[in-house]
Amino acid sequence: MIEWLGFQAQSIHLWLPLDFDGWREILVAFLALCRAIFLADLLSGRSIDSAFTVASEAVNPSVATSIDGGIATTDTRDGSDVTPVVLLHGIFGFGKGKLGTISYWAGAEKKYGRVLVPDLGSLTILVFLFFFVSSACELFYFLKGGTVDYGASHSSEYGHARFGRTFEQGHFPEWDEHRPVHFVGHSSGAQVARVLQEMLANKEFPGYENASADWVLSITALSGALNGTTRVYIDGIQPEDGCTLKPLCLLQLLRVGALVYEWLDISYLKNYYSFGFDHYNLQWQKAGLIGLASSIAGYSGPFATGDWILPDLSLQAAARINRKLKTHPNTYYISYATQRTMKVCGKTIPSSLRGIHPLLLLRTLEMCLWRHPGHLSLPFSGYRDADWQDNDGALNTISQLYPRFPFSHPNSLLDSLQGDQPLKRGLWYYTVLEADHIFFIIDRERAGVHFDVLYDSIFERCRKQMVKSTIQAVKDASQALTG
Structure with missing residues (x-):
């Protein structure tokens, strides 16, 4: 009714x-x-322009951009060094070299100096009980080089090969606390960056005992899945446990389709798009028909063990993850949340027909209407349905602001910064933009001038505001001279 x-x-x-x-x-x-x-x-007379006032820094005219070997490079005419920016795609996303010439970031990678765009697989896991995990591990070896090591515990627990693909040459092998990087993550990519930073802080990579959280200079979340999403329950995750699938649902179709895709192992298609399950040896040459039947029936494979990303996006799993992930004192954190809903007569509804992508309009409404079943225990203490109704068609807006469940991390409104007031480390700055979940990716023309305003703002902060402290810079220079 x-x-x-x-x-x-x-x-x-x-x-x-x-x-x-x-x-x-x-x-x-x-x-x-x-x-x-x-x-x-x-x-x-709603206008999206008002939502972008916080991100309106002027474009730096002294920077010219080009492409060299698929990696964006910038001519910084003032001769300054450029700290690399690593762009991390979200679920169902892809890195450089996948989907032909299509850019997940719609060409934003051309706007900055050294930009790296890894392909992390579209469905691989974020974290579970804090073992070595696929996305963060692959990202580490993508930068440093070497053979991906998922860890003995994790590979044994989930029944896949311990070692993955080999990066003969790391894309930033000099990476360390003296030469840190910026991470910009869209959707679940923001959580991948946080997981990797925590693994660095815990020194979980064999042979890299000098690793630390300070290898990460900044994390910028764009529509970041920082606290999970109620979308997964609508698509098929059971709200009872936030992990298992309903017998008949959209995610069951996705599961079967991904398994068949991996089993067929058509090299042309795999080079074009990857779900990230190569380390499970699901290919027909290795698994055979029995292996395919076993994985589809749920007796083996990543979906049988929970070694994929969707369960990690439930509210229950996100709260468990956030108990482990810290906000580190020497890192900058910024979150750009997105929202395409409004209140009418006390009800939350999509805010625009023209401004929401057709693929997300019905999904936005579904998320407005979803309620946690009253007979079930809450996903975490303090949960309220009303807090989770605003959304962008894929993620709830409250989830994107900053890590806040089961406890709130230090935070401040980005809008509260005055003029040239510097950013503080160890603090999540956040703002809300009027946009849907895919407004700033894939199709640059759809976002128009707002695309340039947002990414110019992000990269300008990476270039000028989110920099190492003067003391640390002096130490680095001294080490370079004496080394």
Whole structure:
């Protein structure tokens, strides 16, 4: 029943064989909102421009950008050194060299000096009980070089090969605390950066006992999945445990499709796009028909052991992860959250028909209407449905602000900075932009001038504001002279 829209749900007779009690209400609301939102757009005169005032630093005209061997390089005419920026894609994303000439970052990698764009696999795990994990491990060896080591404990626990692909030449082999990097992560890529920093702090990479959290100069989250998302429950994760799948759901189709894709092992397709499960030896030459049947039935493979990313995005798993991940005192943290919802008559609805990507419009409404089942225990202490209704079509806005569940990390509004006031380390600065989850990736023309404003702002901060302290810079220079 959605009486506030003036419709009766019982008047809609549709057969929907999906395991979600609110589908009829969602469709009724969706049909009515198509008119309501359009009228609201016209009456309110909403403009996305006002959402970007915080990110309006001027473009530095002294920097010219080019591409050299697939890695963005910049002519810094003032001769200054450029700290590398590593762009980390989100779930279902891809790095440089995948999907032909398509750029996940829509060409943003051309805006800065040395930019690295790794491909981490679209469904590989973030973290579980803090063993070595796929995405963070691959990212480490992508930068330093060498053969990816997932760790004896993790590989034994989840039944896959301990070693993965080999990077003959690291993309930044000199990486250490004296030559740190900036990470910019979209969606789940932000959590990958945090996991890697914690692994560095815990010295979990064999042979790199000098590793520390200070190898990471900054982490910038763009629509970052910092506290999980209720989207995973709508798509099929059981809210009872935040891990297992419903028998019939969208994620079951994704699971079977990914397993068949990996089993077929068509080199052309694998070079074009990868789910990141090569270390499970799911290929038909190794697994055979029995192996395929076993993995589809749920007896083996990454989906049987929970060694994939979606369960890590549930609210329960995100709270467990955040108990382990720290905000480190010598690192800068900035979060750009996105939102495409508004309040009308006390109800949360999508804020625009024209501004939301067609693929995300219905999903935005689904997330507005989702409620945690009342008969189940809360995913964490203090959870309230009302806090999780605003969203961008994929992630709840509250999840993107800063790590805050099960406890809040130090934070401050980015808008509160005055003029040239410097950023502080060990503090999450955050702001909310009026945009959907994919507004700033894939299609540059869709975001228009706002694309340039945002990325110029991010890279300008990396270049000028988020720098090593003067004391540390002197120590580094002294070491370089004496070394």
